[in-house]
Amino acid sequence: MSSNVDKTTAAGAMAAATAKDARSPAIEIGPLAGMIGYVLRRAQLAVFDDVIANFSELDLRPAEYSVLVLLGHAPGAKQSDVAAALGIQRANFVVLFDRLERRGLARRSSAPNDRRSYALYLTDEGEKVLARATSLESQHERVLDEKLGPGGRERLLELLGKLAERG
Amino acid sequence: MSSNVDKTTAAGAMAAATAKDARSPAIEIGPLAGMIGYVLRRAQLAVFDDVIANFSELDLRPAEYSVLVLLGHAPGAKQSDVAAALGIQRANFVVLFDRLERRGLARRSSAPNDRRSYALYLTDEGEKVLARATSLESQHERVLDEKLGPGGRERLLELLGKLAERG
DNA sequence: TATTGTTATACTCTATAACTATA
DNA sequence: TATAGTTATAGAGTATAACAATA
Numbered sequence: 132m133s134s135n136v137d138k139t140t141a142a143g144a145m146a147a148a149t150a151k152d153a154r155s156p157a158i159e160i161g162p163l164a165g166m167i168g169y170v171l172r173r174a175q176l177a178v179f180d181d182v183i184a185n186f187s188e189l190d191l192r193p194a195e196y197s198v199l200v201l202l203g204h205a206p207g208a209k210q211s212d213v214a215a216a217l218g219i220q221r222a223n224f225v226v227l228f229d230r231l232e233r234r235g236l237a238r239r240s241s242a243p244n245d246r247r248s249y250a251l252y253l254t255d256e257g258e259k260v261l262a263r264a265t266s267l268e269s270q271h272e273r274v275l276d277e278k279l280g281p282g283g284r285e286r287l288l289e290l291l292g293k294l295a296e297r298g
Numbered sequence: 299m300s301s302n303v304d305k306t307t308a309a310g311a312m313a314a315a316t317a318k319d320a321r322s323p324a325i326e327i328g329p330l331a332g333m334i335g336y337v338l339r340r341a342q343l344a345v346f347d348d349v350i351a352n353f354s355e356l357d358l359r360p361a362e363y364s365v366l367v368l369l370g371h372a373p374g375a376k377q378s379d380v381a382a383a384l385g386i387q388r389a390n391f392v393v394l395f396d397r398l399e400r401r402g403l404a405r406r407s408s409a410p411n412d413r414r415s416y417a418l419y420l421t422d423e424g425e426k427v428l429a430r431a432t433s434l435e436s437q438h439e440r441v442l443d444e445k446l447g448p449g450g451r452e453r454l455l456e457l458l459g460k461l462a463e464r465g
Numbered sequence: 466t467a468t469t470g471t472t473a474t475a476c477t478c479t480a481t482a483a484c485t486a487t488a
Numbered sequence: 489t490a491t492a493g494t495t496a497t498a499g500a501g502t503a504t505a506a507c508a509a510t511a
Contacts, residue, residue, distance in 0.1 A: 158383050161371035163364055166435065167442050167454065168345045172360070173385065174461040175342045178335045193339070194501085197330055204328035211469060216325050218340065223502065225471060247469040247510045268333065275334050278460045287334065287457045293445045294341040361478085378492060390479065392494055414487045414492040 167294070178275070185267045189260060194219065195231060196268070199253065199261040202237060207250040209242065236260055334461070345442070352434045356427060361386065362398060363435070366420065366428040369404060374417040376409065403427055 163169045182193055191199075197217050201208065208216075214224035228251070231237040236257035239249040253261060276284055330336045349360055358366075364384050368375065375383075381391035395418070398404040403424035406416040420428060443451055 158368070158372045158375050158379050160368065160383055162367055162432075165455070167439060167451070168342075168349050168360065169364060170455055170458045170462065171338070171342045171345055174458040175335075175338045176385070177462045177464060178338055182335050192500090193335065197336060200329055201325070201327065205325045208325050209469090212325050216327055218343070220503065221470070222472080222504080245469080245511075249470080265329075272334060275461065278463065279457055280460075283457055283460070284334070286453055288332070288337055290446055290450055290454045290457075291337045291341040293447075293450070294442065295337065295344045296445065297344060359477090376492085387480065388493070389481080389495080409492095412488075412492080416493080 171294075181271060181274075182268070185271050186264060189264055189267075191260070191264055194227060196264050198227065198231060199236065199257060199264065202251055202253045202257070203261050206252050207240075210239070210249045210251055213251055231257070338461075348438060348441075349435070352438050353431060356431055356434075358427070358431055361394060363431050365394065365398060366403065366424060366431065369418055369420045370425070370428050373419050374407070377406070377416045377418055380418055398424070 160169075179193060182196075186192075186196065194217070198213065201213055201216060205213075210224065210228065211221055214221050217224075219227065228237065228239075232239065235254055237251060237253050240252055242248045242250045272284075279287060327336075346360060349363075353359075353363065361384070365380065368380055368383060372380075377391065377395070378388055381388050384391075386394065395404065395406075399406065402421055404418060404420050407419055409415045409417045439451075446454060
């Protein structure tokens with residue numbers, strides 16, 4: 132999963148872009164630094180890299196964590212509703228959830244009124260993994276808060292919420 | 299590339315998550331709404347979807363546009379430096395640039411001092427496409443400014459810049 | 466007829482290893 | 489020995505079509 136050979140990752144690029152080293156005649160990103168989409172993408176990649184690194188002991192991907200969080204918050208939710216709430220295609224959600232189920236972290240239960248659908252629940256093991264992951268995630272949020280400064284989180288979440296509105 | 303059958307995209311999910319419709323018993327994302335990484339990802343997807351839609355007449359992907367912008371800003375830059383500045387792996391950049399070259403938008407020129415490397419340039423056609431794309435992109439930035447409100451852009455770029463710093 | 470879950474498939478993006486030609 | 493470009497490949501993530509079971 133990790134290596135230190137031929138590292139030209141986003142991290143490396145950002146470092147190179149700001150370094151003043153005669154051996155790396157790095158070029159500036161210029162006008163891209165003022166484009167919301169570009170800066171947003173780079174920030175998202177940096178944050179996700181940290182999340183993935185923080186979850187490494189759990190072998191849990193961000194999308195999988197979001198499913199666990201949602202099941203902790205809305206146990207018994209319908210499979211298609213969970214997928215829709217997270218913006219995941221039904222077809223892709225099947226595979227994602229299969230993995231959680233095979234690992235014993237979540238389970239499908241037959242829904243009471245509709246024999247087509249499933250009600251989804253965390254297992255006891257899933258509750259434990261969710262608790263541990265949330266602890267790691269909380270630590271990470273505190274690191275982000277240090278980077279953002281006082282009031283930064285509130286301002287950022289408000290602005291990002293406006294961007295996420297569709298239409 | 300587009301269709302209106304079975305749309306369970308992130309857009310649909312966000313709409314469903316906020317709608318009050320008896321036929322869509324949508325569930326709330328709960329704690330996810332307070333997590334920087336999750337909100338950041340949803341915002342980035344929404345913005346990129348708009349960028350891609352705005353560029354549809356040019357058949358230009360965000361990463362390709364970023365290369366054109368960089369070549370407009372730093373003509374003659376080395377291939378590996380452009381890739382590093384954008385956080386793209388050398389190996390993947392080759393394929394990306396091949397497509398721009400085949401379309402006649404950019405070209406590789408032999409570098410003066412190093413026969414291993416290339417100096418990259420826009421073609422005249424590439425300049426035209428860059429100009430058109432930048433015009434479309436500017437329009438999009440103004441739409442984003444309306445969403446963000448007065449001072450929103452400046453605050454957002456500053457906060458995102460802090461998140462993008464690695465370490 | 467429409468919806469739920471499912472399978473299969475394809476396309477993009479990304480990461481790594483290995484090669485070549487130069488330095 | 490190290491670097492620039494390249495090729496090939498594999499893994500994620502994502503999108504679409506089609507099907508069976510059920511509504």
